[in-house]
Amino acid sequence: MNNRCQKIQNQIPDYILGLLGKEQTDTLNEHISQCSRCKKHLQSLENENRLLMQLGRNLDTGMTVRRERAVEALSNSTPTLHREAVSRWRMIMKNRITKLAAAAVIILAALLSISVLDKSVTPAYAVEQTVDAIRKIENVYMAGEFYKQGKFECWMKYDGDPDRPTHVWLGRTGHNMCKICSPEGVFGLNQRSKAVHFARRDERDKNWFIKFGSFFEDAVRQAQKTDSVEIHTEKNPETGKEHIVVHIETTNRDQMFLVDPKTKLPTSFTTLRDDNPTEMMKMTLAVKNLEEIRYNEQPPEGIFEMPPDAVVVESEVDCMVDPDSGLVADSMTQEQACLEIAKQTGRALVEIDRTALCKLDLFFRLWPDQIWEQVRKMKENGQWVKEVAILGEPYQEGQLWYVPMEVRGQTGQNEIQNAMIKFYEMEGKNICFIIGSKEKGVVD
């Protein structure tokens, strides 16, 4: 190995940790593209990095059971026990619940780390039973997480075809906004301000939300063709309830449905491992988890209807604005308010103050948790925004105001943008928001 290769290989751990600046990364990439030995070394370290992360996730899965075991052992302990090391195995053999918990963790550990290629199905259950049961549902409630948009809740109502809901209510936890699809049309509703924005096109026939009727079947059938589907029954050590576990393992991800043995309907869907989440984030509403799925319950009264006091607005953005956020501009001129919101947003951007950014600038409300995590790591590595400078006076064009700003990065990259600000009157207050920029347009 020559000195050049030695130097590059020494830098690879820093590359893995995201510590290299742009110039060093470019140099490394250039060398890697020409040197198969260093390329192989990089691939090895990247693979080990991936395995470490995967092992971390596997450990997480068993953590609840370990924790319960610890609590159980604590409740069985007496104050004199501290004098000697307590054997975990002696503790767990003490009662039935901990025995079950121990069994469950072993099953789970086996599921997570062994590639199960056996496509056999336990005799008491076949996936067709679930496929049939789903076809008969009248409505469903789900609480879960999208890859891109984060946590959500959803109600869907069917008239014979669970792939084509007649009514859908989709909301994001902690947000006033929800999307409703009903015979009245498709509209976004701000539950707090009652602002309603109708979609320009009728999306009821489009794939704008998961086809619940095929969701389970497609996932299982797809995996059965090339990958592994493993089915078994186990008891939840926390609730004592039995459920059927349908575990799907593909090259990129591990997913698991829990199915109710009585109704044969899925009660949850969990992504246990995903090696390439960015691929899923490219899709509009890719489902990562469904923590809770309930069937045939009466949806809350009027959930699919437009409120009687709704205000229909022209712009989708106007519907996204919450009355309890933004900058209250009551005691200021519009120019002063523009400067203030630009300053506050700039400061929050440098500090990565998520709450403040989501309150003042609609763009940041679209960021999922992963992006926030990523930018925090960038900040730690000295690759984030160093300062945000205001370059000139605010100016008005039509209904909108603009503030010329420059975002200066720690690695020397600067970007000039004219922040686009809009004023609203809500609940008796004057409020302003950054709704986009002149260069990049309005957030949607």
Next chain:
Amino acid sequence: MKEHSDEKLVADSRNADKSAYALLVKKYYKQIFIVCLGVVGNIEDAEDAAQEVILKGFMEISKLRNSSHFGPWITRIARNLCINIVRRKQRSREIAEEKAKQPDKRTEQNDNLQLAIEKLSMEIRLPLVMYYFDGQSVQKVAESLDISTSAVYSKLREAIKELHRILAGQGDTNE
């Protein structure tokens, strides 16, 4: 479920209220376990050690001066207790004997990786485990271990290199 403050739970635990202490355990178990894993090196021993830490914490909670600092306090207990366990084991050569006796439950995919992690020195294993398995930021690892962020990066760098060296020695690498 109603959320209790650490202060209240610590106060109740001091009065030998095990259910209050159990709530603290539930909240901090992962942190405790990760520190134990970082020091002792393998999952089975880490779970036993975490159990020991939890009982020790209950016995000694009256010594905790600032009741809002339960998290850092219990993780410090975990670190010290595990260092003692490792020293004790090294002295009595228990590690080698136990390994010969016990069937290894680890599964093939992570087997070599877990063994390699176990072989790392404690000084570099602990930051690695906290960073990768507890998802802690470098800043947080630095605060927990009372070292600078550059020292954390340096240990992580060393751990990544050493891990690769061990795995390469086991033939578990593409190279």
